[in-house]
Amino acid sequence: MKDLAYLDAGSGSLIVQAVVGGVAGVAVAAKLYWRRLTSRFRKQPSEQD
Amino acid sequence: MVPPSSAPATSTTPETDLRPDPGSFRDPANRVLHADGQILRGLGPRAAEDWQALVGTEFFPRLIAEGKICGTEALEPQAVPASQAGQWSTVLRHERIPFVSYPYEWSFAMLRDAALLHLEILRTAVPAGFTTKDGSAYNLQWRGVEPVFIDIGSFEPARDGEPWAGYRQFCQTMLYPLLLQAHLGLDFQPWLRSRIDGLEAGQLRKLFDGTRRFRAGVLKHVHLHDAMQNRFAGASTGAVREQLKDAGFSRELVLATLRAIDKLVRRLDWQPPQSHWSDYRETCTYSDADREQKEEFVATALTEAGRPGLVLDLGANDGTYSRLAARHADYVVAVESDPAVVDQLYRRLSAEGERRILPLVMDLADPSPGGGWRGVERASFAARADADAVLALAVVHHLAIGRNVPLPEILDWLVGLMPTAGGDGRLVVEFVHPDDPMAVRLLANKPAGIFPDYHRDEFERLLAQRCTIVRRTELASGTRTLYVGTPRDRG
Numbered sequence: 001m002k003d004l005a006y007l008d009a010g011s012g013s014l015i016v017q018a019v020v021g022g023v024a025g026v027a028v029a030a031k032l033y034w035r036r037l038t039s040r041f042r043k044q045p046s047e048q049d
Numbered sequence: 050m051v052p053p054s055s056a057p058a059t060s061t062t063p064e065t066d067l068r069p070d071p072g073s074f075r076d077p078a079n080r081v082l083h084a085d086g087q088i089l090r091g092l093g094p095r096a097a098e099d100w101q102a103l104v105g106t107e108f109f110p111r112l113i114a115e116g117k118i119c120g121t122e123a124l125e126p127q128a129v130p131a132s133q134a135g136q137w138s139t140v141l142r143h144e145r146i147p148f149v150s151y152p153y154e155w156s157f158a159m160l161r162d163a164a165l166l167h168l169e170i171l172r173t174a175v176p177a178g179f180t181t182k183d184g185s186a187y188n189l190q191w192r193g194v195e196p197v198f199i200d201i202g203s204f205e206p207a208r209d210g211e212p213w214a215g216y217r218q219f220c221q222t223m224l225y226p227l228l229l230q231a232h233l234g235l236d237f238q239p240w241l242r243s244r245i246d247g248l249e250a251g252q253l254r255k256l257f258d259g260t261r262r263f264r265a266g267v268l269k270h271v272h273l274h275d276a277m278q279n280r281f282a283g284a285s286t287g288a289v290r291e292q293l294k295d296a297g298f299s300r301e302l303v304l305a306t307l308r309a310i311d312k313l314v315r316r317l318d319w320q321p322p323q324s325h326w327s328d329y330r331e332t333c334t335y336s337d338a339d340r341e342q343k344e345e346f347v348a349t350a351l352t353e354a355g356r357p358g359l360v361l362d363l364g365a366n367d368g369t370y371s372r373l374a375a376r377h378a379d380y381v382v383a384v385e386s387d388p389a390v391v392d393q394l395y396r397r398l399s400a401e402g403e404r405r406i407l408p409l410v411m412d413l414a415d416p417s418p419g420g421g422w423r424g425v426e427r428a429s430f431a432a433r434a435d436a437d438a439v440l441a442l443a444v445v446h447h448l449a450i451g452r453n454v455p456l457p458e459i460l461d462w463l464v465g466l467m468p469t470a471g472g473d474g475r476l477v478v479e480f481v482h483p484d485d486p487m488a489v490r491l492l493a494n495k496p497a498g499i500f501p502d503y504h505r506d507e508f509e510r511l512l513a514q515r516c517t518i519v520r521r522t523e524l525a526s527g528t529r530t531l532y533v534g535t536p537r538d539r540g
Binding site for chain 1: 075076077078182183211212213214215216217218220269270273274276277278279280281282284285286288289290292293295296297298301302303305306309310
């Protein structure tokens with residue numbers, strides 16, 4: 001795991017910055033969203049609890 | 050409390066008084082210390098490495114030279130106080146800020162300028178490969194009306210592909226209070242004063258419902274931000290950082306984000322409403338003769354016993370007497386309860402480039418209390434005040450009649466703001482007689498006879514108990530008396 005800062009930056013607060021940054025950022029946020037979504041489908045069968 | 054460790058007696062400087070700053074504990078990598086009137090900062094091994102990298106940059110010394118970052122130098126090992134030797138890898142010494150103030154004592158334009166400075170520093174640091182770990186309004190202080198960035202421990206090398214870790218804190222302590230005032234006209238000071246970590250997106254979202262959500266900056270920084278916080282509440286920031294990096298988050302994107310925030314903050318403005326305080330001087334009862342007499346009295350009081358270091362001008366209004374005091378003292382803190390009046394004063398002083406008057410918003414009947422952890426993370430106003438002179442012009446009647454504060458209490462408080470000045474301290478206080486039109490107006494709203502002790506002889510008797518009265522003058526109008534007193538040694 002990466003070393004984290006003393007301050008909890010907030011996951012949502014990190015992601016929203018991409019959108020604030022304009023068009024390029026929105027693309028990054030969309031890509032992140034897509035990857036999180038697809039990885040969930042991929043992992044689902046082995047991670048049910 | 051951890052007792053200071055016994056340290057080697059050689060090659061260090063012994064100190065008589067050393068205490069860690071009670072407001073500096075959140076980042077364990079470094080800590081601010083007070084030693085014999087000096088402001089020091091101890092750095093752990095990692096922070097010391099960051100410091101070495103920081104002083105080697107082009108931007109850091111330049112921003113110090115421009116006055117935007119507080120003056121800082123590393124202490125030679127032999128100058129480190131004995132009790133701290135061995136505890137820190139490096140000890141820094143900071144320039145002293147003349148009077149520590151907090152964002153809940155600043156006006157709108159002050160908070161905005163402080164926010165813009167924070168962004169400017171970050172936008173200068175990022176291209177050089179640095180970032181700040183946080184984004185708090187408490188990273189900033191003032192030299193007069195010039196904001197200055199003080200949290201040297203906040204700088205660290207940036208990791209490529211990561212957004213700014215301080216964004217949420219920046220929103221909570223700076224952007225949201227500004228949105229609140231610019232868009233809704235609500236004074237932000239009470240919100241910041243009651244919440245050390247600032248306003249939360251979820252709280253603000255409730256205030257910006259309906260069409261208000263379309264005001265500048267609100268949709269993204271408040272609504273979307275809150276939705277994202279809720280949506281990703283369970284996701285670890287470490288994992289999200291990795292994912293953002295993989296998705297292509299770049300340093301250019303960090304800069305684009307900062308540019309967008311900067312542009313938004315510059316757009317936010319608040320025009321003070323027409324307040325009766327704004328034209329107080331025009332409508333109040335002073336004649337020109339009274340005013341001249343009063344100015345001369347105050348000037349003499351400040352000059353006759355040597356130049357005062359710190360003057361507190363309580364109830365400063367448009368700053369007339371703060372300006373006068375600044376001609377005879379090193380630094381003046383102009384305290385006024387009306388945020389609109391303070392904002393106007395700040396903008397005027399700022400335009401003039403005045404660096405020795407700090408205007409602050411504070412109700413004298415409700416002075417800033419201690420706050421945060423154990424009530425000492427942020428010091429109370431009284432704990433920060435160590436003045437050489439206090440001006441209390443046209444305020445006693447507001448406290449005594451308007452707010453029912455007993456006269457002995459008022460005088461105790463005023464004298465208590467000069468805890469170390471002793472016989473060199475000066476209290477310049479105006480007593481407004483009960484028959485003065487201003488007092489009459491205030492008394493009209495109270496039951497007859499409620500303040501039997503509110504008269505000049507009693508005030509003078511109480512003042513003489515606490516101060517040696519050096520001089521008194523009755524103004525030409527005959528309804529106001531000015532006093533200058535030096536605090537008695539009450540030890």
